[in-house]
Amino acid sequence: MGYVEDKVDGMPAVLRTVPEAAWRDALRKMILVRRFEESAEQAYMRGLIHGTMHLSIGQEASAIGMTMLLSDDDYITSTHRGHGHCIGKGADPKRMFAEFFGKETGYCHGRGGSMHIADVSRGNLGANGIVAGGLPIAVGAALSVKKQGRDSVVVCFFGDGANNEGAFHESLNFAAIWKLPVIFVCENNRYGMSMSVDRSTAVSHVSQRAASYDMPGVTIDGNRLIDVLQAAEEAISRARAGGGPTLIECETYRIRGHSKSDRNRYRTREEIESWGARDPIALFEKQLLEWGFVDDAAVQAMRADVEDEIKAGLDFAQESPAPRIDELTRDVYTAAAHAPQRGTAQ
C-alpha cells in the first residue's frame, strides 16, 4: 500500500505537475459527490425518487483522483455505483438530479435513472447495470483511440465483484495483446453485495491478476486522493505514450449498504466505523490545510457553494417536466436525422 515516496520539500512529486487550483477543485468535487449522494438518499427516503440507487459514500477519492487528469477527449466507463465517476468526468449535478427524478431534462431523459446517468458529451460512455459490463466497452473505445491515432486514454472503473467475471479476464487479455490505452481501475470496497472479496477471490489482491496479462498492477490506498492521483498519472502517461494498459486496485470501502435493500447483515458496525474514521474527504482536506492550499474559511466557503449547487439542482429536477408518454419508444433506434457521421460519442 502507499505510493513510491519521491518527495520534494516533503511533498509528493505529483504536486509539481498539478496546479494549485486543481487541488481545490478536486476537494470541491469530492464534497459535491458526497452531498449529491446524501441529498439523493434523502429524496429517496422522502419518496421523491423511486427505484433504487447505489451510493459511493466513502469512495470519493478514487472517483475524483482517477478523473482529475482527464479531458473531454478521454473516455471513462463506469458502474452501477457511478455518481462520483460521472461528476468527476464533468457532469452537471442538476441534470443528474433530474435523471434521478425521472425527468425529461435528465441526462438520459428519464430513461436510465441512477444506474445509467452519463454525460456522453464529456466522454462518459455510461454507468452500467451489469457487473463487468463496461470492461469490453472500455477496451473497444481504446481500440478506436488507437486506430484513430489520438492520444486519448480510457479509464475503466469496476468493483471487486467484477474481477471474477469472465468479461474482466477477457478484456484485460485483449487490452494487453493489443497494447491499448486503457486503465483498469478496480474500486475494491471489500464486498460484492454481501460476499467479501476474501471469500470470492482466490488472490489476496485484485492487482495480482495483472500478472496473468503481463501488465503493471498496483494496489493503492484508495481513500487517499494523492495516492490515487499518483497512480493515475503514471498509468495515464504510460497509456498515452503507447505503453499499454495498467490495472490499479484502489482499496476503499462503501459506508452505505450495497443498495437500498441492504440490511448490513454481512459486516460489523465496528468495521464500518473503522473505515468511517478514514473518510477520504477529511483526509484530503487535512492534507490541503497542511500544505496551505486552503484555509478553514476557504473550505467553509466551498461547502456553502456546494450546498447552493445542490439546492439549485434539486429545485431544477423537481420543477422539470416529465417525459411524454407518447415518446416511450423514442431513441430505441437512431432517427435518420440523428444518424452520426462518426459515432456521436467522440
Place this chain on the structure above:
Amino acid sequence: MNTATSQARELTYAQAINEALAIALERDDRVFLMGEDIGVYGGAFQVTGGLYERFGPERVMDTPIAELAGAGIAVGAAMTGSRPVYEFQFSDFATLAMEQIVNQAAKMRYMLGGGVSVPVVMRFPAGSGTGAAAQHSQSLEAWFAHVPGLKVVQPSTPHDAKGMLLAALDDPDPVMIFEHKLLYKSKGVVPEGYYVEPLDKAVVRRTGEDVTIVATSIMSVRALEAAETLAQDGIDAEVVDLRSIRPIDRQAIIDSVRKTSRLICVYEGVRQLGIGSEIAAIVSEGEAFDALDAPIVRLGGADCPLPYNPQLERAAVPQVDDIVDAARRLVGGRI
C-alpha cells in the same frame, strides 16, 4: 466494356460477402473486421479469404477465442467513431456474448437518452445441414429479434448478402446478420461495385395466386423450389422472402395473404415461439384475417436439439418436400 456481361456476373454467397467487406474496407477507413481465424486462415467458412493479405492485420483482426469481450469491444469501438464488423465463427457462439449484445449494444442508445449510437455489425453463420450437431447448427435469430434496439436480417441470395451488409455498415444502429451456412456456396447474380439493399423490406420472389409462403433465409430458396413442383400440380404459390425479422415488413405479409387467402410460414428455428408465430399473429390480428380461407400453417424446426445423423438432421428442419406437402394439403382443403 460489355455491361450486360458484367451485370450477369455470378458469385457465391460467400464471395458476395467478401466483396462487400472489401468495398467497405476500401471506401471507409472507420471500418475494420474482428473475429476468430478471419485473418490468414480466411474464416471458418472462407468468407474473409484474401482480405488480410489485402488490408493487413490492423483492418482484419484475428481475435482470441473470447466472444464476450470480442463482441463488447466491437460495441465500444462502434460507440467511439469506428465501424467494426464482428464475425462469430458459428452463430451458436453468440450464447457466450449475449450480455454485450442484449444488455449493452441493444440498449445503450435508449438507456443514455439518445446520447450515443452503436453502429456495430455482427455476422452469424447459422443453421443446420453440415453434420455439425447440436452446438454448431442452431438458428437462434428469433432470440435477437425479440430485443428492441437490434436489427436482425437474414439475406437468402448473394445479391442481398452483399447489398444488405453494405446497408448495415451505413446504418447507425446494431445490425445482426444471420447467414445460413448452406447458402455460402450458392450462386447468384451480383452487381459489381457499391449498392445497398434495404434492411426493412421483404421481397416477393415469385408471384402466385393460390397460397402465400413466407420464408426466411435458406427456406426461401426451398420455398421457390417447392413452388416449381407445386406449379406442376396446378398450384400457384407466391413466395415472400422476409429478409428482415426486426423490423418485420408487416405490409408485405398482409398484402400477399389478402391476395392468396392462404399462408404457410417456413423457417428453420424451433417452430414454437418462432418467427412463424409472429407472422401468424400479424395476419390473425390484422386486416388480412378476413381474407383467410384456411388455417395458417407453420413449418419450423423440430422440438429437439439438432442431431448428428444425416437423416435425423434433415428431419429436424423443413425440407422442400415438407413445403410441397403442406401446400398441397392446404390448397386441397385438407388442413
